[in-house]
Amino acid sequence: MVADTSVIPSAASALALIERIEDIAFPAVPPDADERVIEALAEECVATIPPETSHALVQGEFTRTVELVRRLPARGITCLAATSSRNVEEIIRCTGQLIRLCCYFVLVLQLRK
Template sequence: MLINLSNHPASTWGEAQRAAARIYGEIEDWAFPLIPPEWDEDQVASLAKDYAERIVQRLNEAGKGCHAVHVMGEMTFTCTLVRILHQQGILCLASTSQRIVEEDPASGKKIAYFRFERFRPYPCLQALSF
């Protein structure tokens, strides 16, 4: 199972991204939470802990298999959630893409398109060395 915790439901993904997700089996969309900018670190951490508990429970319900969580959204929440999920042994993924920009010289407007390339695992903090 792949839990897609983002603001982009799998139904809006291109075929390349859906194909890359298939190795995890079923895709389950979870809307990324709204994180108020006035929240402090403790409030963000509390929400991340709540989500981690729900994710662990859902993956346990899904049974054995190759599970992962695609996490894309507000960075302090993402960082905290990924750290907690890594401590539980859960693979967390980011989606990577090519940013393609078209510029209209007459109006000066830019239009950006994103072409999915692959999922990249978030590094486990304990495994990093500098």
């Protein structure tokens, strides 16, 4: 995979292009999964993506991500990944509740085979 930073220079410009965002939960990859299991999980994931999808933010478990990046372009879907800055701010409320604020997207990258 190659990340092409010239296509989408910033998260802000990428978000300006988005009409609709849909979060699709992908199945967990068992730690003992072999190639066939991972390929089947990737196919299952691809089948859940609406046909009108043009771009997909593909992140998560690495082996599944690789398989998705191999398959989605054949459906005309551009694969994206995002980098983030892990600026964590902790706030303790007067009730003792801890609140953590973190993770700001910095850059959206297009992934190519």
